[in-house]
Each structure stands twice: as C-alpha cells, then as structure tokens.
Amino acid sequence: MSKTATWDAIVVGAGPSGSATAALLAREGYRVLLLDRSAFPRDKACGEYTSPETGRVLERLGALRAVEEAGARRLRQMRVLSPAGHSFTMDYGEGPHIIATPRRILDATLVEHARRCGATVRERTKVEAVTMRDGRAGGVLVRDKGGTREEQARLVVGADGVHSVVVRSLGVSAPLRWPQNLGLVAHYRGYNGLEAWGEMHVSASGYAGLAPQSGGLLNVGLVMPMRASKRMKGSAVERFEAFACPFPAVAERLKGAERVTAVRGVGPIGARVRRVSGPGYLLVGDAAGFFDPFTGEGVYKALRGAELAAEVASDALDKNDLSEKSLSRYSKFRRREFAAKEMVCRLVQGFVGMPAGMDYVVKRLDRRDEARTLLTGVLGDIADARAALSPLYLWSLLRP
Secondary structure (H helix, E strand, O other), rough: EEEOOOOEEEEEEEOOOHHHHOOOOOOHHHHHOOOOOOOOOOOOOOOOOEEEHHHHHHHHOOOOHHHHHHOOEOOOOOOOOOOOOOEHHHOOOOOOOOEEHHHHHHHHHHHHHHOOOOEEEOOOOEEEEOOOOOEEEHHHHHHHHOOEEEEEEEEEEEOOOOOOOOOHHHOOOOOOOOOEEEEEEEEEOOOOOOHHHHHEEEEEEEEEEEOOOOHEEEEEEEEEEHHHHHHOOOOHHHHHHHHHHHOOHHHHOOOOOOOOOOOOEEEEOEEEEOOOOOEEEEEEEHHHHHOOOOOOOHHHHHHHHHHHHHHHHHHHHHOOOHHHHHHHHHHHHHHHHHHHHHHHHHHHHHHHHHHHHOOOOOOOOHHOHHHHHHHHHHHHHOOOHHHHHHHHHHHHHHHH
C-alpha cells in the first residue's frame, strides 16, 4: 500500500451533491479530488424532475447553461391525482420552472463542470473505507486498476448516496423506520399527452410519477411499500408492469408506448444518519439523509446542501481548523435550511399513505386557490416551508 500527497478535500461520490461540492471548493483554489466507482455518463434510478428553485442553484454554481444545452426540459406544471381520481395542479406560470433531466445527462454534465472548475476527477475508483488520523477523518482507502492505496486529505466529504461507504465507515448510520418504500424506474417513448407538465398518480398501494424528458422520452417511476414488493413474483419488468395496473390513467398514457430502457430499482428510498458532520468530515446529498421525495426536491436539496457544505468547508480549510466544533456549523445550516420542508414532506407522505385522506386534501387544494398557491411555492422550494406548517394554513386547507 502506497501513500500519495495530501489533498485539501476528497469528495467521495460524483452525483449532483459531490460534483457541486467539488466544483465550489476547486473554484476557490483548493486541491480537490472527486472519486466515483462508476464511469460517466451512467444511468441511475431517479424520478428525474427537480423543484423549480433548482435552476437558480445551478445558475449560482455556473452550470445551468451547460445543463440546459445538454438536454434539460422545463415543465410548467405538476398535476397530482388522488386514488379516487380527484386532482389539483401546481402551476409555476412563467417561471421558475420544474427542470426535468435524465440523470445520465445531469450527472455527467456536473462532473465535467467540476473538472472545468479545477477538481481532479477519478472515475472507476472504489472507496473502501475512511482512514483516520489524529482522531479525525484523514483520507480514504481506494482501489482501482492500479491497486489499493490511501489518499490523504484535510477534509473528507461523503457524497456517495443512500448506501454510503463513508457513512458506514464512520459508523454514523441510523435506522430508517418510515417510509420503507421500493422505487422502480424505466423510460418510455411514444407516450400519450403530457406536454409541458408532469403527473403524480396516487393509489391505495403506492404512487407513480410521470416526468417528460427531452428527446421524446418519458420517465415512469413507480413507488410501492417494501413489504408489498416482497410478495410480488417475477422479474423487475414483470413486477413493474404488475404494479402499474392500479393506475388506469398511467396505463392510458403508456398505451402503445415502447419501453426503451431497463427497469431499474432502488430501495429502500430513504436513509438516516446520526450526524452530518464530525472531526474531518461532512456529509452531503443522500449520504446526509434522504427522505422519499414524492415532492421532487432530491436534486435541489443535494445542490443546496453542497453550497452550505462548501461555505463551511472553505472557512474551516482557510483557518486550518477541521475539528468537530468548527464543522458543526454545517449541521446548523442544514437544520435552518431543510427542517421545515422535511416536515412538510412527511405530512405529504402521511396523506399519500391514506387514500381517504389524500382524496380529501386533493379536493380542497383544487378548490382553494390561496392554499394551493402557497403549497405550490413550498413544494417548489420557492416559498418558506414554515408557512405551510402554521395552524392557520393547516386550518384553511383541512377545514370542511
């Protein structure tokens, strides 16, 4: 085993959060190493639609034009349909709009952006563990075609997703009790309808998301409880098609359409950690905790979290203070930024799991313009999520 020169920061995982963190730190002049076990472009199971505020974060990052030129599609609306067929529409008017982008395109574009900002990117490199030095994270043990070695750094950033090696190595994972869901995703061509909008269909057994992409593709994502998936037999394709049956409106959209990709799965859709920062390390993206994103804020949260992580990391690196206390500001920033929105998402998931409750709420959102407008802004990460948690708002929504 050989050792190499010290980096200022090693970022493990080159998804949106990892690439954005690497780009921001490299742009400030730090020596940044970005590692991923995959080669880009690569496919990833995802709903592939993002909340409208994502575009503004990409613009601050300096990557919006590249993402748009690579094939992003803007959607003005998201329509939500309840189990009984009631619906309401979240309409973003003239903008900002939902950005629908295949992860194969988005992730590869952001990796290239990190390179242009000065980060060193190594693909097909597996991180096996975090190494410790003087009581803090001091690097990572990596394996690639050249063998196994340690890469040392002043700071380690875990951005390697739900099943994070960094999280496991540091021993900071926590049990996920609810919701325990499985997601299955495939792309179709030749679908019916859906011009400048996407749709979320809720049934008594789960939900389906339809997100039109550029090039005539439609992302179809099906989400079901893990316990239900275990009772289903057959291949991923057979389970995908069987689970689509409770959604007649989805079947109508797909009538005559051709599935053009494999069915990819991810489960459980969610993860929890005991802490997102500690001596010598930060966690970003799904590695920092992930809640089933019915509302489509996953990529936004990854990119905004990267901005927060880069701000704290830059200050800590400048002061050469990578202690737990120094990096704990990141935890506080994340709570301030995301706690209220996560509570709203949990309330939404609660109604998704109760068909009668979902029907009740959807009917009222369709009829009550002010309540719908506020929730549209909150779920789009445009409005302050705390407004949707106020007793007055909840009464205006739920009153008979």
